[in-house]
Amino acid sequence: MSKLSVESASAVPVYRQIVEQIRFLVESGGLRPGERLPPVRQLAENLGVNRNTVVKAYATLREMGMIETRGASGTVIATLPVAVQQAPALRDAVLAAVRGGMSPEQVRDAAYAIARQGASGVRAVFVECNEERAQAFSKELSARLRIDVRPGLLTELDASTNDVDLVITTFFHLAKVRQWARTRQRDIETAAIVVAPHIRTLMKVAELPAGARVGVRYSTEHQSAQVRDWLATAGSAEVVLIASAAPVPADLAVLVVPSEDPRLGEGAGPGTEVVEFGNVLDEGSIRMVATVVDEIRFRRWV
Numbered sequence: 001m002s003k004l005s006v007e008s009a010s011a012v013p014v015y016r017q018i019v020e021q022i023r024f025l026v027e028s029g030g031l032r033p034g035e036r037l038p039p040v041r042q043l044a045e046n047l048g049v050n051r052n053t054v055v056k057a058y059a060t061l062r063e064m065g066m067i068e069t070r071g072a073s074g075t076v077i078a079t080l081p082v083a084v085q086q087a088p089a090l091r092d093a094v095l096a097a098v099r100g101g102m103s104p105e106q107v108r109d110a111a112y113a114i115a116r117q118g119a120s121g122v123r124a125v126f127v128e129c130n131e132e133r134a135q136a137f138s139k140e141l142s143a144r145l146r147i148d149v150r151p152g153l154l155t156e157l158d159a160s161t162n163d164v165d166l167v168i169t170t171f172f173h174l175a176k177v178r179q180w181a182r183t184r185q186r187d188i189e190t191a192a193i194v195v196a197p198h199i200r201t202l203m204k205v206a207e208l209p210a211g212a213r214v215g216v217r218y219s220t221e222h223q224s225a226q227v228r229d230w231l232a233t234a235g236s237a238e239v240v241l242i243a244s245a246a247p248v249p250a251d252l253a254v255l256v257v258p259s260e261d262p263r264l265g266e267g268a269g270p271g272t273e274v275v276e277f278g279n280v281l282d283e284g285s286i287r288m289v290a291t292v293v294d295e296i297r298f299r300r301w302v
Contacts (some may be wrong), residue, residue, distance in 0.1 A: 003030065006047050011105065014049055018057035019064075026066055026077055027091055033079045037067060108281060122296050124166040125152040127177065129220050132260035137195075137281070141168060144286055161188060165296050168289060170195050172226070182262040193288045194282035201277050204254065206235040212253040215272075217264045227256060227277055250270065264280055 003025060003161040006017045025031040037043070040058065044051040058075060061067045068078040097107045105200045126141055126149050128134040134151035141149040152160030154173060157180050161167055166189045169177050174192040181188055183218055215236045219225040224241045242248060248255060248267045256277045265274035 004043070004047060004048060012108075015053045015057040015060065018043075018047070018054065019060050021162065022057075022068060024091075031077050033077050035077045036073065037075045037077070039074060049135060086094070114143065122147045122293050123131060123164045124149045124168055125160050125164045126150075126168045126295075127152040127154050127157060127160065127173065129154050129173070129221060130218075130258075130260075132219075133223070133258065136260040137193075137279075139280060141193075141286075141289075143288055144281070147293060158184065161186070166292060167192060168193060172222070189292060191292045193285035193289060195279045201256070201275060202231070202234040204275055205231045205237055205256075208237040209234055209251055210236040212237040213249070213251055213257045214239045215242040215248065215252045216240070216277075217244060217248070217255060217257050219244050219258075219261060219264065223258070231256065241245075 004018060004021050006014050006021070008014065010017065015227060021273040022031065022037070031037075037058075038046065040051055040054045044054045047054075057067075058067065062069075065078055068074055069075055092110070094107055097110070098104070102110070124141075124145075124147055126134055128137065128151075131151070131153060132152060138149045138151040148167065150160075150164075152174060154169075158168075167177055167181075168191050171192045171194060174190065177190050180186075181190060188249075202248065208214065214231060215227045216224050216231065218227065221241075228239050228241055231237075237253070240249075242252075242255070244264060250269045250271070252268070252272045255265055255268045255272050255274050257274060259276040259279070262276055265276070268274050
């Protein structure tokens, strides 16, 4: 591709130079959706770089949604989402900054700082009825959404939502959160995620012989009932609820406790295997919440 060139002496990694040049060509109209890119080996030879450098550049562009592989057609420019199609405004701002005397490196650093400021500006709280569960999921959501998601309890919604833009909860509690918002006349975004059992926990129960007893011990009744219903469909074992304050029956084959509060497994007899029940966040739910976060950001910038 004659339009590309790299500078080995630059502080910018070579693969990143390739990424940024292709992205510029796409956003400026120099490369259009469906247009084919050179094979990895050919581009590496043309630029005089290692083949793995081009592989890394293409992988980065693919993760960004800029390119895609179409079988025999090879690697082509992808059909871009609306957000990228609207990038000429960003291009104009970058060119204006360069004309004003900023170096490409200064523009890059400034743009990154602004983007980070926008990305970190959305504040959210994940509310649950169980403190350990709220802390575990808020930590994971913070990492996955790249925003500040702090834990909160359903009983403390008034206090935990004073300075947030978004309330996240599970679908089990969504109606309660929305009812609270209506009662308090709070115009605040709400979103729900799906929490599913980890497949390893279900497989453990499915492997038990018929008639084996499985105990479920959680700090709240509704969580125990939900987990019991999940496990009851996994096999032929008998699944029973064990109150958190009650002693653990000696005839249990397995005692299931939440991974966020393994102390509930204390008191199990030597013949009882304690299994920490792991929950996973549904990927589709996370993408949906990410869309809500992007909408909040967009409203701030327009």
